[in-house]
Amino acid sequence: MGILEVKNVSKRFGGLQALGDVNLSVNENTVHAIIGPNGAGKSTLLNCFVGKLIPDTGSVMFNGISLLGRKPHEINQLGVSRVFQTPEIFSDLTVFENVMIPCFATRDGAFRMNAINSMTAETSIIEKAEKMLLDVNMQDKRNMHAASLSRGDKRRLEMAMCLSQDPKLLLLDEPTAGMARADTNNTIDLLKEIKATRDITMAIIEHDMHVVFSLAERITVMAQGTPIVEDIPENIKGHPKVQEAYLGTAH
Amino acid sequence: MLGLDKRDTLLLIIVSVLAILGPFILNPFPSNSALAQFNAGYPDLMQRFVIFGILAIGFNILFGLTGYLSFGHAAFLGVGSYSAVWMFKLLSMNILPAIILAVVVAAVFSVVIGYISLRRSGIYFSILTLAFAQMSYNLAYSVLTPITNGETGLQVYTDDPQYLMGPNSSTVTNLFGLEMRTTHSLDLGGWEFHFNVGYYFCVVMLLLTFYLSVRIFRSPFGLMLKAIKTNQTRLNYTGINTRPYALTAFVISGAYAGLAGGLLAAMDPLAGPERMQWTASGEVVIMTILGGAGTLIGPVLGAGAIKYLENIFSKINENVLQDWFSFLPHDVQEVVVWIFARFTGEGWHLTLGLMFMLVIIFLPGGLVEGSQRIMRLVGIGKAKGKSSGQGEDDEHHPKATPHVAE
Numbered sequence: 001m002g003i004l005e006v007k008n009v010s011k012r013f014g015g016l017q018a019l020g021d022v023n024l025s026v027n028e029n030t031v032h033a034i035i036g037p038n039g040a041g042k043s044t045l046l047n048c049f050v051g052k053l054i055p056d057t058g059s060v061m062f063n064g065i066s067l068l069g070r071k072p073h074e075i076n077q078l079g080v081s082r083v084f085q086t087p088e089i090f091s092d093l094t095v096f097e098n099v100m101i102p103c104f105a106t107r108d109g110a111f112r113m114n115a116i117n118s119m120t121a122e123t124s125i126i127e128k129a130e131k132m133l134l135d136v137n138m139q140d141k142r143n144m145h146a147a148s149l150s151r152g153d154k155r156r157l158e159m160a161m162c163l164s165q166d167p168k169l170l171l172l173d174e175p176t177a178g179m180a181r182a183d184t185n186n187t188i189d190l191l192k193e194i195k196a197t198r199d200i201t202m203a204i205i206e207h208d209m210h211v212v213f214s215l216a217e218r219i220t221v222m223a224q225g226t227p228i229v230e231d232i233p234e235n236i237k238g239h240p241k242v243q244e245a246y247l248g249t250a251h
Numbered sequence: 252m253l254g255l256d257k258r259d260t261l262l263l264i265i266v267s268v269l270a271i272l273g274p275f276i277l278n279p280f281p282s283n284s285a286l287a288q289f290n291a292g293y294p295d296l297m298q299r300f301v302i303f304g305i306l307a308i309g310f311n312i313l314f315g316l317t318g319y320l321s322f323g324h325a326a327f328l329g330v331g332s333y334s335a336v337w338m339f340k341l342l343s344m345n346i347l348p349a350i351i352l353a354v355v356v357a358a359v360f361s362v363v364i365g366y367i368s369l370r371r372s373g374i375y376f377s378i379l380t381l382a383f384a385q386m387s388y389n390l391a392y393s394v395l396t397p398i399t400n401g402e403t404g405l406q407v408y409t410d411d412p413q414y415l416m417g418p419n420s421s422t423v424t425n426l427f428g429l430e431m432r433t434t435h436s437l438d439l440g441g442w443e444f445h446f447n448v449g450y451y452f453c454v455v456m457l458l459l460t461f462y463l464s465v466r467i468f469r470s471p472f473g474l475m476l477k478a479i480k481t482n483q484t485r486l487n488y489t490g491i492n493t494r495p496y497a498l499t500a501f502v503i504s505g506a507y508a509g510l511a512g513g514l515l516a517a518m519d520p521l522a523g524p525e526r527m528q529w530t531a532s533g534e535v536v537i538m539t540i541l542g543g544a545g546t547l548i549g550p551v552l553g554a555g556a557i558k559y560l561e562n563i564f565s566k567i568n569e570n571v572l573q574d575w576f577s578f579l580p581h582d583v584q585e586v587v588v589w590i591f592a593r594f595t596g597e598g599w600h601l602t603l604g605l606m607f608m609l610v611i612i613f614l615p616g617g618l619v620e621g622s623q624r625i626m627r628l629v630g631i632g633k634a635k636g637k638s639s640g641q642g643e644d645d646e647h648h649p650k651a652t653p654h655v656a657e
Contacts (some may be wrong), residue, residue, distance in 0.1 A: 050488065066325060067490050071487070071492070072487040072488050073488075073489075073491055073492045073493075074544050076487075076488055076489060076490035077490045081488070081489075082488050084488075088482055088484055088485040088488070089482065089485060090477075090478050090481040090482050090485060090486075091473075091481055091482070092477070092480065093477060093478065093481060093532050097474060097477075100474065101474065101475070101478050101486070101489060101491075102489045102490070104471050104474070104475070104491065105489045105490040105491050108491060110469075110491060110492035110495075111491070111495040111496060112472075113472060113499060114470060114471040114472050115467050115470040115471075115472040115473065116466075116470065117470055117471060118254055118255075118256075118466070118469045119469055119470065119471060119474060120256065120469075121254075122471060125471075135289075162487065165489070165490065191351040201519060202487075222580075
């Protein structure tokens with residue numbers, strides 16, 4: 001029984017069958033990569049996990065709780081965090097405030113009218129946010145505007161925001177898309193470090209095979225809305241079905 | 252002090268001093284000098300400065316923090332005024348129940364309007380609020396005449412029930428006998444200063460609401476509101492339900508507008524539908540942006556600037572201008588007067604429009620940013636400019652201070 005159990009999920013957009021009968025199980029404390037050519041339905045599937053889309057059929061269970069029909073903030077409160085393809089951060093706020101917000105969300109829940117305390121009185125939150133910035137090595141950028149960070153640092157900050165919530169499941173949607181090689185390698189190192197120091201399950205959607213094979217413990221290959229192969233990385237590389245999906249069949 | 256850090260305490264002290272010394276500051280010219288017409292230290296005008304300041308502070312909690320641009324705030328102002336006048340008609344001329352009811356009714360109204368309008372964001376939200384305000388305006392004019400007295404406006408008549416009115420009760424608005432219109436005038440040389448009870452009551456309210464707004468800006472709640480403005484998607488995926496936050500901000504802001512409406516009625520027990528018209532809503536938007544949206548003191552400055560223009564600039568008619576330029580040869584005088592008359596008197600809207608355009612283009616941070624730049628030019632060092640805490644950045648993005656002095 002995995003931490004994330006996807007059963008018979010399908011999703012149709014008008015005439016397009018985006019997902020057809022997807023079954024997937026992500027085991028606890030593993031890094032599970034979902035790969036596949038463009039249009040394979042990877043992002044659609046991820047959006048079904050976080051409450052952005054509701055599948056037409058099937059079920060998505062997280063830790064035994066159904067995620068269907070729940071809103072993004074409810075799913076997050078259950079312990080699922082998400083990293084976006086382009087980093088979604090609070091650009092008008094400082095780096096430190098960016099990290100404090102998820103800390104508040106974890107402590108206070110989806111809504112709390114906390115206008116009595118001043119920010120400076122929230123010592124436990126401040127300590128936690130300081131520690132988080134130290135973990136991702138960004139404490140020197142503490143008071144910078146998030147908008148002025150480099151792309152790599154924005155990604156780092158977004159990770160820090162997600163991790164400060166101590167999620168059980170971290171979903172990453174092409175975390176290295178559009179990054180330079182050096183930044184990509186930094187991100188890989190960061191993710192490896194996160195994996196090594198925490199009890200966390202990660203599901204990664206990725207195009208970059210270098211990233212996938214450096215991180216993943218298990219890989220699902222999708223094509224045309226359905227998973228075609230699921231195996232450990234060593235067996236995926238030379239798998240005929242995978243080659244077929246990526247390169248097409250020779251007629 | 253009072254749970255504020257040094258910078259905010261200083262800001263609060265500055266605002267208090269300015270407001271308390273208002274009668275002096277607004278009457279800088281001797282009463283029989285030629286410049287006396289630029290004096291604004293008249294009780295009713297000073298009251299309006301402060302009341303619209305409160306309205307703008309409240310509007311800023313919604314617009315400045317969450318970025319939701321409401322085009323219907325005048326509805327809450329009007330609702331507040333109507334509620335207050337009804338209290339005068341039913342109970343007595345004591346302003347306390349009137350103001351309390353004004354705030355409560357406006358808050359209830361804003362819960363309903365906010366709940367519906369906040370289902371959309373951006374321009375759609377603005378249009379929804381505008382539609383609600385125009386609806387209120389038209390209803391007040393027509394169908395709701397029994398409650399609002401239509402075009403004539405709601406006012407207190409001698410045959411109103413006024414159940415709490417004793418034989419010796421004051422027949423003008425008062426706070427437990429202290430009449431709002433009481434004014435002490437002070438003659439000092441050529442100067443004349445007016446100290447009005449109503450003005451000081453409004454000042455007390457202004458300081459309370461300003462203090463509350465500072466606390467909100469600096470609280471975790473305020474941080475969430477700023478986060479709504481920057482990135483709602485991220486906030487949702489961070490486990491925050493943004494709608495109740497935005498609705499709370501909307502209701503607080505509506506209650507502020509209700510308070511302002513109640514105070515308007517408390518100073519002058521009248522309420523008319525024109526108070527709810529869209530132009531009145533637009534005025535608050537302009538005040539806030541002119542002063543500096545998202546800054547603490549900006550809205551108050553903006554409200555002051557616009558009310559000053561509206562009341563003082565509009566008094567400079569052609570006769571006054573002709574007097575000013577009488578030293579010029581007749582033909583030149585005519586031309587100069589004609590040109591100036593476009594911008595003053597009835598043409599004050601043109602001045603306001605130009606000023607608004609200049610601010611939007613050159614000072615996106617509003618008058619607050621302007622004063623900041625001037626301070627830097629004059630050479631009040633960078634360090635000091637920062638510690639005075641009026642920096643647009645400092646205001647808009649308050650730095651989390653390290654936890655040194657818990």
